[in-house]
Amino acid sequence: MEKICVKCNGNMQKALLNTNAAFCIQATGKKAKPNLCNVDVNVCPECGYIEFYADNPSTFRRIK
Numbered sequence: 001m002e003k004i005c006v007k008c009n010g011n012m013q014k015a016l017l018n019t020n021a022a023f024c025i026q027a028t029g030k031k032a033k034p035n036l037c038n039v040d041v042n043v044c045p046e047c048g049y050i051e052f053y054a055d056n057p058s059t060f061r062r063i064k
Contacts, residue, residue, distance in 0.1 A: 003042050003051070010046035017041045 003012035017039065037056040043049070054060065 005044035005047060005049050007049045008044060008047040010044045012042040012044050012049075012051065015041045015043040015050075 004010070005012055037054050037059045040053045040055045042051045042053070
């Protein structure tokens with residue numbers, strides 16, 4: 001599924017987020033400690049807009 005930029009309607013492209021360590025998000029809450037997931041990045045080559053997505057969003061549905 002091709003993603004479209006919300007700013008300029010250009011075609012978004014997958015990109016890599018290069019960091020010195022793993023870049024992941026962690027849910028908050030009492031049971032959040034083991035619930036980590038990686039982040040997918042899409043960038044618009046036309047305007048530079050960037051979107052971040054959890055690669056496994058169901059990780060956060062289990063947290064209460």
